Amino acid sequence: MVLLRKLPGMPGWPAALGLRLPQKFLFLLFLSGLLTLCFGALFLLPDSSRFKRLFLPRRATAASSSSSSSSASSSSASSSSTRDTDLPRSPPAAAEPRHASPAAPRRLREKLRTAARMAGPPAHTAPGSRQQVQGGERRAEPATGAPPARETRAPFRFDYERFRRSLRHPVRGRRPGEDPETRARRMKVKEMMKFAWDNYKQYALGKNELRPLTKNGHIGNMFGGLRGATVVDALDTLYIMELEEEFQEAKKWVEKSFDLNVNGEASLFEVNIRYIGGLLAAYYLTGEEVFKSKALELGEKLLPAFNTPTGIPRGVINLGSGMSWSWGWASAGSSILAEFGTLHLEFMHLSELSGNPVFAEKVMNIRKVLNRVEKPQGLYPNFLSPVTGNWVQHHVSIGGLGDSFYEYLIKSWLMSDKKDSEAKKMYDDALEAIEKHLVKKSAGGLTYIAEWRGGILDHKMGHLACFSGGMIALGAEHAGEERKQHFVDLAAEITNTCHESYARSDTKLGPEAFRFDAGTEAMATRLSERYYILRPEVVESYMYMWRLTHNPKYRQWGWEVVKALEKHCRVEAGFSGIRDVYTTTPTHDNMQQSFFLAETLKYLYLLFCEDDVLSLDDWVFNTEAHPLPVNHTNFKASVQ
Numbered sequence: 010m011v012l013l014r015k016l017p018g019m020p021g022w023p024a025a026l027g028l029r030l031p032q033k034f035l036f037l038l039f040l041s042g043l044l045t046l047c048f049g050a051l052f053l054l055p056d057s058s059r060f061k062r063l064f065l066p067r068r069a070t071a072a073s074s075s076s077s078s079s080s081a082s083s084s085s086a087s088s089s090s091t092r093d094t095d096l097p098r099s100p101p102a103a104a105e106p107r108h109a110s111p112a113a114p115r116r117l118r119e120k121l122r123t124a125a126r127m128a129g130p131p132a133h134t135a136p137g138s139r140q141q142v143q144g145g146e147r148r149a150e151p152a153t154g155a156p157p158a159r160e161t162r163a164p165f166r167f168d169y170e171r172f173r174r175s176l177r178h179p180v181r182g183r184r185p186g187e188d189p190e191t192r193a194r195r196m197k198v199k200e201m202m203k204f205a206w207d208n209y210k211q212y213a214l215g216k217n218e219l220r221p222l223t224k225n226g227h228i229g230n231m232f233g234g235l236r237g238a239t240v241v242d243a244l245d246t247l248y249i250m251e252l253e254e255e256f257q258e259a260k261k262w263v264e265k266s267f268d269l270n271v272n273g274e275a276s277l278f279e280v281n282i283r284y285i286g287g288l289l290a291a292y293y294l295t296g297e298e299v300f301k302s303k304a305l306e307l308g309e310k311l312l313p314a315f316n317t318p319t320g321i322p323r324g325v326i327n328l329g330s331g332m333s334w335s336w337g338w339a340s341a342g343s344s345i346l347a348e349f350g351t352l353h354l355e356f357m358h359l360s361e362l363s364g365n366p367v368f369a370e371k372v373m374n375i376r377k378v379l380n381r382v383e384k385p386q387g388l389y390p391n392f393l394s395p396v397t398g399n400w401v402q403h404h405v406s407i408g409g410l411g412d413s414f415y416e417y418l419i420k421s422w423l424m425s426d427k428k429d430s431e432a433k434k435m436y437d438d439a440l441e442a443i444e445k446h447l448v449k450k451s452a453g454g455l456t457y458i459a460e461w462r463g464g465i466l467d468h469k470m471g472h473l474a475c476f477s478g479g480m481i482a483l484g485a486e487h488a489g490e491e492r493k494q495h496f497v498d499l500a501a502e503i504t505n506t507c508h509e510s511y512a513r514s515d516t517k518l519g520p521e522a523f524r525f526d527a528g529t530e531a532m533a534t535r536l537s538e539r540y541y542i543l544r545p546e547v548v549e550s551y552m553y554m555w556r557l558t559h560n561p562k563y564r565q566w567g568w569e570v571v572k573a574l575e576k577h578c579r580v581e582a583g584f585s586g587i588r589d590v591y592t593t594t595p596t597h598d599n600m601q602q603s604f605f606l607a608e609t610l611k612y613l614y615l616l617f618c619e620d621d622v623l624s625l626d627d628w629v630f631n632t633e634a635h636p637l638p639v640n641h642t643n644f645k646a647s648v649q
């Protein structure tokens with residue numbers, strides 16, 4: 010209106026119509042009311058969702074609202090939307106589109122369902138697999154700028170033979186003359202693996218874990234209805250240990266019984282590290298197509314979790330509907346550093362094997378968001394909003410909630426054949442900040458890594474944090490000459506502290522967390538922290554330290570763990586965690602964790618192997634100890 014009135018030589022409309030002042034006023038009032046109505050209608054009519062998308066900032070995602078999410082997510086990473094409050098904190102009751110609430114008009118809900126049906130099946134879904142056509146289901150598309158993969162990608166075949174030729178060492182090593190004691194110890198670990206597997210197979214095959222006291226299976230609620238966590242976690246360990254018959258049993262279960270068409274709430278992180286990691290490793294070790302196709306199919310099912318304003322995935326996803334949400338316990342709908350930061354290795358391989366860049370794009374975008382956000386004292390807090398891309402709470406830990414994020418930085422660099430220099434820089438910078446602010450020495454001379462709560466130190470180390478000795482050892486080899494010895498020493502000191510936490514207990518197994526305060530060193534001070542659930546982190550560090558230094562004490566320490574496991578954790582039908590490491594007659598928790606077969610026994614076995622078995626020249630271990638190959642050939646694959 011203002012514009013019209015000011016146009017030279019052109020009278021305003023009301024004047025042109027010959028209206029007087031009150032009439033002009035009424036006319037203007039009428040016109041502005043009309044405009045408001047028209048504009049408002051865009052938002053209120055049932056068909057208005059696409060206009061809303063144009064005008065409103067993107068909000069907490071149900072998969073249903075984001076078919077074009079990948080591109081939107083990367084481009085809106087800098088959005089300062091603070092609509093954090095309407096994130097679902099617990100699973101929605103049904104797989105309905107979130108904006109089609111029961112209060113929404115029925116017509117609108119029907120339209121959304123029809124649209125979902127027309128969107129068709131997800132790309133790359135195995136032929137014949139069941140499709141959900143409810144509103145919650147959407148096809149995941151590549152990130153920024155990339156066209157929908159299904160329409161444009163050329164036929165693609167990963168050249169497995171070429172990959173095998175690129176390895177520098179035989180996968181299971183050459184086994185030259187070795188000392189009989191080491192061989193006997195290795196064979197003992199192999200026997201433990203067979204015992205753990207046989208009992209799982211007998212009492213719990215197809216369930217997620219074995220309950221060795223009650224001799225039945227456990228399903229749990231971490232895997233969204235997926236079954237057989239122990240099978241998938243055990244595959245590569247069985248293969249490496251040359252337990253051929255048992256490997257065939259596991260493979261047969263994957264072929265015949267592993268059902269991916271499930272509907273339940275899954276941890277994105279756990280499904281990725283255990284199932285996708287386990288399947289990828291099994292494929293790379295054996296070349297069996299079934300492992301690859303299952304890994305890719307499952308990878309597709311995780312993609313809707315990334316449909317957030319920043320592209321930072323939420324922690325929980327319904328594998329059937331694609332709906333995702335944040336953990337109820339996570340501060341203000343935040344995502345967890347160790348969860349969204351522990352996808353990189355597997356997702357790069359999913360892109361490598363499928364020829365579909367979408368997986369790589371998702372994890373590269375996570376890195377972009379992390380690089381952009383300001384780090385307090387250079388540290389990475391554990392909680393980040395997937396909506397704003399800002400930290401939600403300043404709790405920093407190299408143990409639970411933070412741990413494997415750091416591990417994946419150095420391993421991303423190694424897996425890229427040392428080409429991913431961005432990952433190396435992020436690792437170097439993070440470690441520098443950790444050393445500066447969190448690494449401490451106790452009065453008794455033990456080096457430990459404390460936790461940080463908004464600037465205040467908590468002098469506690471979790472069992473989980475004990476992986477860091479191995480991580481720092483792995484990075485030490487690649488630090489410049491002048492820094493190398495420093496990191497070797499730091500890794501050795503931390504590993505020594507973790508060993509102390511075992512040595513100071515009555516069972517010679519370590520507690521869930523140990524503290525350095527009030528005269529206590531490397532021991533649990535709270536009843537609730539005295540348990541041991543067959544965790545691998547301490548023996549993981551022994552394995553890396555052994556390979557780095559060949560100091561025999563690491564094999565000795567590993568052997569002490571074997572003896573303690575046999576004495577306190579082996580029961581009639583498998584291995585069980587214990588509730589108190591400070592008593593020689595501990596009670597058992599009745600759970601044989603799947604990571605005991607994937608990690609604890611694998612690292613112990615490798616500790617008594619020559620270095621060329623799963624050589625670190627060729628492989629990086631994901632955080633569940635599943636070996637993924639280093640990209641010597643620039644991940645090239647042949648196109649048919």
Ligand code: DMJ
Binds near residue numbers: 608633
């Ligand atoms: C494993 O699932 C992985 O190592 C993960 O990174 C941390 N926790 C368990 C074992 O303790």
